[in-house]
Amino acid sequence: MAGVEFVDVRKSFGAHPVIKGVNIDIADGEFVILVGPSGCGKSTLLRMLAGLENISAGEIRIGNRVVNTLAPGDRDIAMVFQNYALYPHMTVAQNMAFSLMLKRSPKADMDKRVEKAADILGLTKLLDRYPRQLSGGQRQRVAMGRAIVRDPQVFLFDEPLSNLDAKLRVAMRAEIKELHQRLNTTTVYVTHDQIEAMTMADKIVVMHDGIVEQVGSPLDLYDNPANLFVAGFIGSPAMNMIKGRLNPENASQFIASDGTILPVANAPASARGRELVYGLRPEFIGLGADGLPAQIVVIEPTGYETHVTVRLGGSEASCIFRERINAQPGDTLRVSIDASNIHLFDAVSGRRLIA
Numbered sequence: 001m002a003g004v005e006f007v008d009v010r011k012s013f014g015a016h017p018v019i020k021g022v023n024i025d026i027a028d029g030e031f032v033i034l035v036g037p038s039g040c041g042k043s044t045l046l047r048m049l050a051g052l053e054n055i056s057a058g059e060i061r062i063g064n065r066v067v068n069t070l071a072p073g074d075r076d077i078a079m080v081f082q083n084y085a086l087y088p089h090m091t092v093a094q095n096m097a098f099s100l101m102l103k104r105s106p107k108a109d110m111d112k113r114v115e116k117a118a119d120i121l122g123l124t125k126l127l128d129r130y131p132r133q134l135s136g137g138q139r140q141r142v143a144m145g146r147a148i149v150r151d152p153q154v155f156l157f158d159e160p161l162s163n164l165d166a167k168l169r170v171a172m173r174a175e176i177k178e179l180h181q182r183l184n185t186t187t188v189y190v191t192h193d194q195i196e197a198m199t200m201a202d203k204i205v206v207m208h209d210g211i212v213e214q215v216g217s218p219l220d221l222y223d224n225p226a227n228l229f230v231a232g233f234i235g236s237p238a239m240n241m242i243k244g245r246l247n248p249e250n251a252s253q254f255i256a257s258d259g260t261i262l263p264v265a266n267a268p269a270s271a272r273g274r275e276l277v278y279g280l281r282p283e284f285i286g287l288g289a290d291g292l293p294a295q296i297v298v299i300e301p302t303g304y305e306t307h308v309t310v311r312l313g314g315s316e317a318s319c320i321f322r323e324r325i326n327a328q329p330g331d332t333l334r335v336s337i338d339a340s341n342i343h344l345f346d347a348v349s350g351r352r353l354i355a
């Protein structure tokens with residue numbers, strides 16, 4: 001096992017820079033997820049770690065060894081791709097053993113490793129089947145089995161669940177997490193799905209346009225986003241963002257652009273009068289008889305809770321209520337805001353203000 005380190009890593013395709021100086025420190029045994037919108041450079045970063053792509057500048061280390069110029073086969077990593085890339089003419093067992101065969105491992109050792117991986121993944125009864133005779137989830141497990149038999153220093157996953165239907169994705173999410181708890185192998189996992197990142201990772205790296213926006217534990221990113229990008233990316237429904245400014249005379253009042261006064265508990269004194277964005281997570285809006293008027297736009301019952309979109313402070317805001325809402329679009333609700341859980345962001349830089 002080994003940790004992984006990216007030190008000021010850069011990558012350009014021709015004149016076009018796509019990775020613009022990335023620093024990430026991954027501890028031995030950690031499960032790290034790279035998350036960000038399409039095109040932000042997640043796969044490129046992973047492929048550079050795997051050795052499938054050259055790097056333009058910087059250093060990549062696996063367990064204190066600089067691997068910049070090492071061939072993929074010499075990096076002691078195993079990668080699971082989105083499309084699984086199984087060999088159709090080989091059985092499950094042969095697919096799993098293939099990389100060991102290439103290395104000319106002794107047959108007995110090979111059989112033992114395949115058997116053990118199959119046992120871990122619940123594939124023992126399927127070892128003689130061909131990929132076409134498997135479900136999507138089973139194919140996914142074979143792809144993981146192929147990585148496990150190699151007993152690498154680091155597992156790399158690139159969107160391994162995106163070909164699966166929603167239900168299977170949830171099940172496989174738990175399986176991969178459990179697998180990591182069992183094997184404790186350092187894992188770098190790429191996804192654009194923030195729920196996957198939140199539910200599986202020890203540590204999340206939020207990327208955007210070739211840079212790292214923030215690194216932290218899932219709940220740290222959720223509770224303390226560094227800027228508007230992270231605040232808007234992590235959490236579903238997304239954080240509400242209301243434009244306006246802090247009252248120059250009273251730091252406990254945010255004046256939204258339509259004149260609505262929203263409560264603030266912890267604003268730094270320097271923020272008075274500044275143009276800001278008021279960040280409010282949907283769950284921190286409650287029902288309160290003497291609260292602010294909020295006109296209902298859409299009501300979405302989910303059973304357990306009710307998602308309601310309202311007009312608040314000149315923009316639309318998502319609310320999540322535990323209560324069932326007996327009202328219609330167009331009706332006005334009274335809502336209260338948990339002022340101690342709001343965030344303020346600088347309107348220009350996007351950075352969160354720290355009280």
Ligand SMILES: Nc1ncnc2c1ncn2[C@@H]1O[C@H](COP(=O)(O)OP(=O)(O)OP(=O)(O)O)[C@@H](O)[C@H]1O
Pocket residue numbers: 013018036037038039040041042043044045192
């Ligand atoms: N071989 C290439 N040549 C030129 N540009 C490339 C090449 N590979 C990737 N890019 C560009 O690099 C940027 C990052 O691509 P990358 O595949 O890393 O994104 P991603 O974050 O994995 O996105 P997605 O979520 O869509 O998979 C994109 O703008 C892409 O068009």
Ligand SMILES: [Mg+2]
Pocket residue numbers: 042043044
């Ligand atoms: Mg990608």
